[in-house]
Amino acid sequence: MKIAVLVKLVPDTASQIRLNQEKSWIETRDLNWVLNPYDEYAVEEALKIAAEKGGDVTVITYGKDEAVEALRKALAMGANGAILIKKEGYTDLLGTAEALAKVLKEKAFDLIFAGLKAVDDDCAAIGPMIATIMDIPCITEITKLEVGDGQVTAQRDIEGGHESIQASTPCLLTAQKGLNEPRYPSLKGIMMAKKKTVEILEGEHVEPRVETLSLSYPPERAPGKIVGEGLDAVPELVRLLREEARVIE
Amino acid sequence: MNVLVYVENRNGAVKKAGLEALSKGKALADAMGGQTAAVIIGVDVDQVVAEVKMHGADKIFVIKKDDLEHYQSAGHLASVVEAVAQFDSKLVMIAATSLGRDLAPRIAAKLGIMYFPDVTGAEFKDGDVVVKRPVYAGKIYMDFKAAKLPVVISTRPNVFDKVEIEGAGEVVELNPEYTLQTKVLDIIQSAAQKLDVSEADRIVAGGRGLKEPENFKLLENLADTLGAAVGASRAVVDAGWRPHSEQVGQTGKTVGPTLYIAVGISGAIQHLAGMRTSKVIVAINKDADAPIFKDADYGVIGDAMQIVPALNEALK
Ligand SMILES: Cc1cc2nc3c(=O)[nH]c(=O)nc-3n(C[C@H](O)[C@H](O)[C@H](O)COP(=O)(O)OP(=O)(O)OC[C@H]3O[C@@H](n4cnc5c(N)ncnc54)[C@H](O)[C@@H]3O)c2cc1C
Ligand SMILES: Nc1ncnc2c1ncn2[C@@H]1O[C@H](COP(=O)(O)O)[C@@H](O)[C@H]1O
Numbered sequence: 001m002k003i004a005v006l007v008k009l010v011p012d013t014a015s016q017i018r019l020n021q022e023k024s025w026i027e028t029r030d031l032n033w034v035l036n037p038y039d040e041y042a043v044e045e046a047l048k049i050a051a052e053k054g055g056d057v058t059v060i061t062y063g064k065d066e067a068v069e070a071l072r073k074a075l076a077m078g079a080n081g082a083i084l085i086k087k088e089g090y091t092d093l094l095g096t097a098e099a100l101a102k103v104l105k106e107k108a109f110d111l112i113f114a115g116l117k118a119v120d121d122d123c124a125a126i127g128p129m130i131a132t133i134m135d136i137p138c139i140t141e142i143t144k145l146e147v148g149d150g151q152v153t154a155q156r157d158i159e160g161g162h163e164s165i166q167a168s169t170p171c172l173l174t175a176q177k178g179l180n181e182p183r184y185p186s187l188k189g190i191m192m193a194k195k196k197t198v199e200i201l202e203g204e205h206v207e208p209r210v211e212t213l214s215l216s217y218p219p220e221r222a223p224g225k226i227v228g229e230g231l232d233a234v235p236e237l238v239r240l241l242r243e244e245a246r247v248i249e
Numbered sequence: 250m251n252v253l254v255y256v257e258n259r260n261g262a263v264k265k266a267g268l269e270a271l272s273k274g275k276a277l278a279d280a281m282g283g284q285t286a287a288v289i290i291g292v293d294v295d296q297v298v299a300e301v302k303m304h305g306a307d308k309i310f311v312i313k314k315d316d317l318e319h320y321q322s323a324g325h326l327a328s329v330v331e332a333v334a335q336f337d338s339k340l341v342m343i344a345a346t347s348l349g350r351d352l353a354p355r356i357a358a359k360l361g362i363m364y365f366p367d368v369t370g371a372e373f374k375d376g377d378v379v380v381k382r383p384v385y386a387g388k389i390y391m392d393f394k395a396a397k398l399p400v401v402i403s404t405r406p407n408v409f410d411k412v413e414i415e416g417a418g419e420v421v422e423l424n425p426e427y428t429l430q431t432k433v434l435d436i437i438q439s440a441a442q443k444l445d446v447s448e449a450d451r452i453v454a455g456g457r458g459l460k461e462p463e464n465f466k467l468l469e470n471l472a473d474t475l476g477a478a479v480g481a482s483r484a485v486v487d488a489g490w491r492p493h494s495e496q497v498g499q500t501g502k503t504v505g506p507t508l509y510i511a512v513g514i515s516g517a518i519q520h521l522a523g524m525r526t527s528k529v530i531v532a533i534n535k536d537a538d539a540p541i542f543k544d545a546d547y548g549v550i551g552d553a554m555q556i557v558p559a560l561n562e563a564l565k
Contacts, residue, residue, distance in 0.1 A: 013499050013519050017388040026389060037500055093364055094357065119499060121384050123366045125354035128322075132358035137430035138322065140351045143493065153434065157494050158347045159259075159445040161438035163319075167431045177500050178493035209363050213379065213392040218525065224546040226537070233549045234559045237531070240547055245529045247451075247508045248475070248564065 001055030001147075003046045004109040005079065006100060006127070007039040008061060009070035010120040019215050026215070033066075035073040038115025040182035041175035043074045046113050048180065049147050056080040058107070062087055062099050068198055075193035076185035082196065085203040095206035097129035103201060105134060111152070112172040116141050127174040137167035143178040250398070252278040253286045253338035255329055256301050257348055260318075261293035263300045265448070266344035266406035273371060273409040274342045275305035275416070280373040283339070285416065286310060288332045290325055292318045302418030304411060308336065309420045319433050320348050326355050327427035333360065335423070338399055340378060345403035346447070357401040364401045365393060367503075369408045369526075378402075386499040386522030406447065407505040408526075444478040446495060451508040454480030454497055454524070458513015458534060458553055462490035467557040468512060474564050480504070480524075482514045498523035513553045516541025533557065 011017065012032040020027045035043075046057045058081040059074040061067045071082035085099055104112060114127035124140075131138030143162070144155035153166045154173060185193070227233045227240060241248045254274040256267035271287055278285040286308040287301040298309055310332040317324045329352070333341055341356055343349040345367045357364035369390075370381030377394045380402060384391050446452055453472045455465055465479065472479050481491035483498055497504055499519040509527035513534060514520060521544055524530070532545035533556050542548045549556055 011385070013386070013522075014517075015385075016518070017385045019389070026385070093354075094361070097358060119386060122382075122386065123354075123364075124350050125357075125364055125366055128351060128354040129358040129364075132326070132355040138355075139431060141347065156347070158320075158436075159448055160443055161436065162494075163433060163437070164435040165431050166434055176493075177496070209396045210365075211394045211396060213394055216390050216392075218383070218387055218390055221525070221530075221544055222546070224530070224542070224544070224548060226542065226548040226550060229550040231551070231555055231559050233551065234556060234563050237547055237549055237560065238563045241508070241529070241531070245508075245546065247529045 001050065001053050001111065002107070002109045003050055003055055003057045003111045003113070004104060004107070005039065005042045005046045005057060005059045005074065006061070006112070006114040007043065007059050007070045007074050008036045008115070008118045009033050009063065009067050010036045010118055013037065013119055019217070023215055033069060035070050036115050036118050038117060038119070038175055038177070039074070041177065041179045042113035042115050043077050043079060044180045044182040045145060045175060046111070047078045049111070053147060058083060060085065060100065060103065062096055062203060071198055072193050073185070075196050076189040077183055078189060082198045083201060084198050085201045087203045088205050090208050091206055092208045092210045093123055093125050093129065095208065097126050097133060098206065099203045100126070101130045101133040104130065110169045111147070112170070114172065114174045116174045116176045127172055131172040137171040138173070139165050139167055139171070140174040141176040142173050143176050145173065145179065250281040250339035251283040251286065251336050252281070252340040252342060253288060253333055253336050255288045255343040255352070256297065257344060257346060258289065258291050258294060258297045261291060261296055263297045264344065264346065265411065266346050268300065268304050268411040269406065269409040270342045270344040270404045271301060271304045271306065272412040273404055274340070275412070275414070277340060277371060277373055277378070281339070284308065286332065286336045286338070288312070288329055290314070290317050290328050298418070298420060302416055303413055305414045306416045306418055309418055310335070310423050311420055312423050312425060316429065319436060321429050321431065321433065322351060322355060323430045324427045325352055326359060327425040328423065329356055330359055331423050331425040333399070335421070340399060341401045343401070343403050345405055349403050353401050353403040360399070362399050362401060363395045366403050367405050368402055369405050371402055371404070386519070387503070387525055388522065405503070405505070446478045446480045446497060446504050447502045449478035449504070450506050451475050451477035452480045452497070452504060452506045453477045453510045453512065454482065454514060455485060455512045456482035456514030457484045459485070464554060465490065467554065471557055471561045474561050475508070477508070482520055511541050511545070512557060514541055515539050516544060
């Protein structure tokens with residue numbers, strides 16, 4: 001089985017994100033970069049399936065030279081191959097999906113995994129966009145997966161419950177938390193990852209069809225108050241919620 | 250310029266988030282001097298049709314198909330795409346629910362147009378559609394503009410108000426063609442028809458400060474009294490005390506209820522990312538220095554096991 005996993009390098013979720021001086025982009029200098037947490041679930045699931053059913057796992061990213069770091073992290077977890085599709089400048093969502101879909105089509109994978117969302121742009125869009133471009137089935141936000149012969153059955157959460165969905169392969173799946181527990185790369189894995197070669201492809205540059213107008217910090221929350229300590233504070237809290245905040249009757 | 254809004258329903262009951270998207274869509278259509286249409290897909294949808302008419306739809310595209318009673322990406326996609334073509338839509342809107350997050354990017358890819366996910370603001374300014382969306386889990390906001398219309402926008406639930414205003418509500422039945430690519434084997438609704446955190450207007454969330462899973466009973470009782478949903482920090486989800494579906498935060502759900510009560514939650518940056526836009530935040534924590542107090546409107550310092558039952562009694 002040929003399995004692809006789409007991965008992205010993102011700032012660590014614990015990062016304080018600051019804007020640059022011109023407020024035209026985020027300040028990237030002091031950030032700690034990690035493999036997108038949702039992509040870790042995707043890589044883990046792919047590795048598990050490859051181990052159970054036989055096959056190999058190729059991790060793919062569309063990005064600048066630095067993005068190779070995401071590939072290294074996934075290789076260290078155990079992926080067999082890696083592809084960097086080089087991009088220049090800024091691309092829009094559709095451009096990213098098109099660039100990835102082009103390579104995915106050529107390489108003819110049986111299963112393609114992506115993360116539910118990248119925790120930088122929080123779009124949750126690339127997976128279903130690629131599947132639509134490729135015209136293959138896609139199940140998003142999966143929390144459970146069974147792979148059979150030429151088909152998969154996945155579970156996904158919906159509001160107030162979950163649903164179980166079947167699709168034939170090739171198909172694309174986006175990984176949600178709960179799917180598995182991603183492994184930590186072993187020291188040996190990290191050493192091996194450094195030696196594995198990364199295939200480099202030139203991506204076509206598509207001019208972004210969106211314009212970023214401005215970046216800002218979220219509105220500050222008004223300073224709150226400590227109502228009090230212990231049980232004595234409860235009646236006052238209730239009074240404030242009723243009379244000041246007016247959020248309860 | 251016309252605006253088309255997909256309004257979600259579950260078994261014939263309209264989703265509030267869908268009406269929020271419709272109301273925002275109607276406001277934008279008015280600003281652009283266009284009309285508003287709604288798309289409704291399902292079987293038993295008379296009530297939904299009535300509701301969208303009362304929320305400003307000039308035209309209502311109805312797709313009645315037995316095999317689309319439950320969400321089916323390929324069928325829903327074909328339906329919306331056909332409606333877009335019929336209505337000459339410059340803006341396609343949809344609420345960013347689990348269905349909307351799945352469907353909206355497919356619409357954009359199918360039509361080869363831009364997509365702005367999960368927006369918290371949308372305006373018509375000098376001939377352009379300008380949107381605001383949170384990125385980096387709400388640590389930063391970005392304003393965007395598409396170089397060209399049409400665009401697809403998904404709207405964050407609980408951000409836009411739903412507004413009652415009667416529209417012409419002309420019903421047009423569509424009969425799109427599609428081949429389903431997936432098969433829904435089973436739909437499991439949790440037994441108690443529990444309120445989902447992403448849809449709840451009030452949330453009572455618990456963290457490791459509750460000490461053991463059994464103590465979540467205290468939160469459930471308080472949630473019952475308030476008509477709230479129960480949420481959880483990642484720490485207690487990872488410990489297996491609570492299901493993943495209840496996790497609030499950067500790798501959980503993003504919520505914006507009117508009232509969020511955080512009990513025994515320290516207020517890590519990844520947790521705050523998911524609930525910081527709540528209207529009123531209450532924190533109950535025994536540590537006066539817990540970071541959650543910085544973002545809370547009202548804080549009570551104390552033992553959750555004492556405070557929560559007392560609060561519940563006081564509210565009854
Ligand atoms: C990639 C990544 C993604 C993450 N995503 C999320 C996410 O989506 N959501 C999320 O929540 N976290 C997330 N986290 C984890 C986050 O960093 C914190 O570890 C987590 O939120 C802590 O949970 P907690 O507040 O329940 O536990 P703790 O930090 O242990 O806090 C427990 C709190 O309870 C208080 N307490 C103790 N006893 C009592 C008592 N008797 N009464 C009252 N209060 C008491 C303590 O003072 C303390 O403040 C993520 C982390 C990473 C690395
Ligand atoms: N530049 C990229 N290269 C490779 N995969 C990507 C890229 N951007 C997004 N993805 C994949 O698509 C998922 C969703 O990303 P997004 O739609 O940007 O939130 C991610 O978790 C990745 O699996």
